[in-house]
Amino acid sequence: MDKWRDKMNPVSVKELVVKFDKSIILDKLSIELKEGEIVGLIGPSGAGKSTFINSLLGMQAVNSGKIEIFNTEIPNRKMMSKIGFMAQSDALFDELTGQQNLEFFASLQGISHQNFLTELSKTAKTVNLTTDLGKKLSNYSGGMKRRLSLAIALQTDAPLLLLDEPTVGIDPELRQKIWEELRAQASLGKTILMTTHVMDEAERCDKVLLLRQGHFVAQGSPSEIKEKYNSTSIEEAFIKAGEELESEDLL
Numbered sequence: 001m002d003k004w005r006d007k008m009n010p011v012s013v014k015e016l017v018v019k020f021d022k023s024i025i026l027d028k029l030s031i032e033l034k035e036g037e038i039v040g041l042i043g044p045s046g047a048g049k050s051t052f053i054n055s056l057l058g059m060q061a062v063n064s065g066k067i068e069i070f071n072t073e074i075p076n077r078k079m080m081s082k083i084g085f086m087a088q089s090d091a092l093f094d095e096l097t098g099q100q101n102l103e104f105f106a107s108l109q110g111i112s113h114q115n116f117l118t119e120l121s122k123t124a125k126t127v128n129l130t131t132d133l134g135k136k137l138s139n140y141s142g143g144m145k146r147r148l149s150l151a152i153a154l155q156t157d158a159p160l161l162l163l164d165e166p167t168v169g170i171d172p173e174l175r176q177k178i179w180e181e182l183r184a185q186a187s188l189g190k191t192i193l194m195t196t197h198v199m200d201e202a203e204r205c206d207k208v209l210l211l212r213q214g215h216f217v218a219q220g221s222p223s224e225i226k227e228k229y230n231s232t233s234i235e236e237a238f239i240k241a242g243e244e245l246e247s248e249d250l251l
């Protein structure tokens with residue numbers, strides 16, 4: 001039974017290696033993500049968080065290892081309908097309105113026009129763009145574009161969400177609302193992997209992966225990570241993990 005369940009994990013990564021030139025960015029990473037969990041990927045700038053997310057999306061050439069999403073090896077275009085992800089700001093259309101952009105991506109995501117319209121006001125409200133939907137994106141700020149990208153990920157019924165810095169530049173009140181939505185979606189069984197620089201967001205995740213020097217140097221619930229590093233916050237654990245690695249490097 002357990003074996004079967006393991007096989008059905010939404011995300012299974014085995015010994016993933018990604019190099020840029022001669023630098024090894026991801027060094028034999030392995031991880032399993034379970035249904036309905038919110039997982040926070042944290043690590044210093046340049047650690048490879050976006051590279052990891054892009055690898056899961058099949059958008060990053062990998063050197064070796066195996067990635068399976070719902071038991072299907074990645075890259076596989078058919079799996080894109082099972083993954084909700086935030087479009088890069090430069091993939092959005094400046095000449096279209098916010099609503100037209102959402103509609104365009106909805107059609108790529110296989111969402112029926114009827115369902116798109118039914119969900120539109122809720123999606124727009126979650127990212128606080130209700131009154132801006134009719135404006136062209138050329139009039140959007142960078143932050144508004146990011147919120148629209150997040151809305152594109154949230155409007156799918158894909159069972160896996162991969163979110164790269166979903167709440168960057170978002171004020172605390174709206175962030176609260178977005179977290180409520182993420183929790184609601186996870187409680188329906190969606191698996192959510194998000195990168196974040198915001199440590200109090202990491203504290204809200206079910207599981208945290210700490211990526212440093214190509215490895216997950218710690219993984220577990222926020223309380224397990226804090227216990228491992230004898231810390232009172234994830235931030236402190238994060239700093240201690242870095243110091244530990246540096247002192248190992250000096251040996």
Ligand SMILES: Nc1ncnc2c1ncn2[C@@H]1O[C@H](COP(=O)(O)OP(=O)(O)OP(=O)(O)O)[C@@H](O)[C@H]1O
Pocket residue numbers: 020021025043044045046047048049050051052
């Ligand atoms: N296409 C590329 N070609 C060469 N090097 C790259 C490429 N993309 C990323 N890198 C390098 O790989 C490393 C990891 O980058 P990545 O963007 O994944 O880090 P990150 O953890 O997401 O960083 P941040 O928190 O700053 O967004 C960095 O050193 C970066 O310079």
